[in-house]
Amino acid sequence: MNVRLIPVLLIAAYLLTSLAGCQQQGMTRSSSLDMDDNTGQFGASNRNKGTGYIYVKLAAAYMHEGLLMQAMQNARRALTVEPSNADGHNVIALLYDRLNKHDLAESHFKRAIGYQPQNSYMLNAYGVHLCKQNRFDEADTLFLKALGNPLYKTPEVALANAGVCAGRKPDMEQSERYLREALKHNPRLPVALMHMAKINYDKEQFFSTRTYLKRYREVALNTASSLWLGILTERELGNQDSVASYSLLLRNAFPDSQEANLLKESTKR
Structure with missing residues (x-):
């Protein structure tokens, strides 16, 4: 499988689960991608x-x-x-x-x-x-x-959900429009930031992906998915120090995750 396709599958699946979460934590950091209440x-x-x-x-x-x-x-x-x-x-x-x-x-x-x-x-x-x-x-x-x-x-909640849902359809242009609008209302909304990172990676806009991941880390804790996307992004940008840093975090924090297994397999090549 093309390595570049892997985050599309993993993160899309993860973002789907974020649709069912419970009230957003506002400016606090969370342990996962989902707002604490995407359903309001x-x-x-x-x-x-x-x-x-x-x-x-x-x-x-x-x-x-x-x-x-x-x-x-x-x-x-x-x-x-x-x-x-x-x-x-x-x-x-x-x-x-x-x-x-x-x-x-x-x-x-x-x-x-x-x-x-x-x-x-x-x-x-x-x-x-x-x-x-x-x-x-x-x-x-x-x-x-x-x-x-x-x-x-909290219109940003419905806008973010609409964006994630459009991405599953998939209608990535509509998804991006909704997510950008959500971020206008709340620039620190984790699910919107993470999904925008994924969209930019798919578009091979890797510097933008890096920026959205940085913004995401400022408001939410790392997840296996966010770390794996960071690894793939920094590989594309040729930053081996960041790849090593992300890889260490992924192995230590999520050793049994699918992403950790993908990292192990990718380093064998």
Whole structure:
């Protein structure tokens, strides 16, 4: 396989997983490529303050910690005491999405949006779900609808998701337009920076790739994917010191990763 094609496959797969993450960490550093909540807050409008509200908050907290059983229990309690709680339907949809129960997830996404049709966070979350099902045009429609709400506080989230989704279609020109717009709103958005690095590598614009990777490292921790892309980029630029530095980091931090194996294989040639 052409070595230059490897980051396209690896990073595209990684960025897909970032679509399903939980609230962005803003300016903090994260341990992975994803914003901590690419799907937005769980009904950030907070219009539902009824009896189910506390259960929704508990469900969201448990889901953030990866305790899906407890999250599901509380989400179901929220809908038992308040069947029309849009946030409850949204959080249970996200849970079903994580469990790969796509029909149930879609049913609850639709119900959430039925109760709050202008809620950008829910529209964005549903768009992420559709993109993961390769329903790219439907997802794009939802991202654009989310962005059409002037009260949406984090439009960069939907823009970044739209960019990643367009890249999976693939429509790289559209992807780049969305990602650049996301970075106008938040120049330190890790997923947008990483995906722009990948796009520039594919275009053989290696100095730009280096710049985006540098910006990425300023706001997020290294990952196996980011280090491997750094290795490939610095090889193209002929900077062996940087190749050695990236390689050492990759071997030490991610010794069992696919990227570490690719590094081992590539150095045998």
